[in-house]
Amino acid sequence: MTAPPTDGGLDRPATSDTTARALVAAIPDPIFRIGTDGIYRGFKVDSEEDLMTPAEEVIGRSVHERLPPHVAEAILEAGRRAVAEQEVQRIEYSMQIRAEERDYEGRVVACGPDEFVLIVRDFTERTLQERVLQRERDFSRAVVRSTPSFLALVDENGTLLGVNRALERAAGIPEEAWLGHPFWKLFIAEEDVPRAREDFVRMRDGEPPGTVEYEHVGPEGERLVVDWTATIVHDAEGALRYLLCGLDVTARKQAEEEIRRSRARIVSAGDAERKRLERNLHDGAQQNLVTVTHSIHLAARSLHTDPGKAEEHLERALVELTTAHEELRELARGLHPQILSLQGLGPAVRALAGRAPISVTVITIDDVTRWHPLVESAAYFVVAECLTNTLKYARAATATVRVAPREHVLVVEVTDDGCGGAAPGEGSGLGGLRDRVEALDGTFEVHSPRGGGTRIRAELPLAMGS
Structure with a gap:
């Protein structure tokens, strides 16, 4: 139930009528009649809580007695200007009400030669909403900008x-x-x-x-x-x-293009390797086997007529067969060394170092630990190709090979004291190594300043699928 408005004499100006009283009563905001001297002459509020003081302590009091100084001065200044200019004035101010900061808007209009009416509206909630909206706008703007x-x-x-x-x-x-x-x-x-x-x-x-x-x-x-x-x-x-x-998506496009080029290099390298194997087989073991076949045919023809000649042909076939066996074993060693399969990466790497004509220091962990065959194979060929490059191009006196796991990767590092200048260009042995390592989601780095030696480092993920 709404309490009747408290009327402090606001509807009793020098001239008043029913229409004016009805209009004043219809306004929901607190209204105050104030003289240009700052003395309250009347008021209308829906609730005495809007007065902040008992109703009997309003009329006859000064705005300076009831309001903070800055608010009282702002109201008086606006009221006197409204009377002098006969124009509506608008002010905004804040006050501490019951330990809470409240925001108000005041509309000031002249209602006589020496008095004015102040209509007060509490817009604290609207201000809070505007502040929330402004914070949201500021947040959205910061997100968009950053x-x-x-x-x-x-x-x-x-x-x-x-x-x-x-x-x-x-x-x-x-x-x-x-x-x-x-x-x-x-x-x-x-x-x-x-x-x-x-x-x-x-x-x-x-x-x-x-x-x-x-x-x-x-x-x-x-x-x-x-x-x-x-x-x-x-x-x-x-x-x-x-x-x-x-x-x-520039980086993604570049990565996709590099993957395409890498795949093309792998296909090209595979074709080249097949041709090399075909050529080696043709020029080596195949020729030996052709000779073996021919010698056995000759031995068979002369077996009854000339046993001595047949024996010579068989001895020649045996020599050629032995040579073919050696050729095939050497060829197989280049594809996947038997020592790597049987004994593991450490012994295989030390075997590579032992065949080098320069001093090569090998630093590995124990020979018991084994990793995925693809990881061991890639690590072995990284060491093999790096040592080959060291011997062919670096003019180095010493080299060092380090193979050890670190967190989730196997780190393979080969350094030498040679002339430097190595680069993994397309079609090169180092380029093929990079492709082999990256095909396993590993990383491959070459640091080889001219005159400063070479350091090649590969990191191969240990978590490989079976």
């Missing part, structure tokens, strides 16, 4: 209204230089501009192209590849806008 994705806001013509910091940095263009230009003018590579304009027209006409990919030109002339999507939004006035979101 997100690593590219963001651009454009109107229905594709004209830029704003960009975020990531897009500014990527293009090397400050935000103010973007505004007013078409989206496709400043950043998109020239050859992709016609397609970008067509895609925007399609989107505006209700046929969104989905994710589109354009090339862009960075501040140093570098090329970036960006995937763009668009979302329809409306601004505070309800105007149609498009939020364009771009994701820099």
